Amino acid sequence: KAGVTQTPRYLIKTRGQQVTLSCSPISGHRSVSWYQQTPGQGLQFLFEYFSETQRNKGNFPGRFSGRQFSNSRSEMNVSTLELGDSALYLCASSFTTAVNYGYTFGSGTRLTVV
């Protein structure tokens, strides 16, 4: 079956712009999480959605937001981009948020802010 699909794979934006990243989870998965990965900070949790509701949120400024649609697809938005937002953004999906289900990650969107 198809895995987690993230689009676009690569993106270059200018400081001050905003960006929207998309994630299509595995069919039937209702939980979608987002992570930021940078060389300095590693993998950091952004937020998690389940059935269109935000369940968890990490320690990121309000410029980072997300949403989930009724078909479980999710988008995250970063407004007023800063150079430090350059990172690999990873999406992960799971059937539920319960412990017995592992998360499947996509290949990520590489965002470069110039």
Place this chain on the structure above:
Amino acid sequence: DAKTTQPTSMDCAEGRAANLPCNHSTISGNEYVYWYRQIHSQGPQYIIHGLKNNETNEMASLIITEDRKSSTLILPHATLRDTAVYYCIVRVPAGANSKLTFGKGITLSVRP
């Protein structure tokens, strides 16, 4: 903050078992131990998880000590494709704190 401690790196010979240790001395009774790995430029991949019993699947075995303060991931016959960063994570079953919190992980290098 990550609640696990792992060595920075280790290596092993191809075909031999790779034993990756993890310390989670502050683990609480309802927290599970998860292992993920990340091969360069890819998203993390789920390997295995457990609560207190040893677990085995097609990828690896997970050995959790009786006091649950540490665990070991065992790759029985390491191959070059197992070279990756391995993350040990503790996680509650569900709710507001059920997110995956990644530490720095351990870099496993499998040599020919």
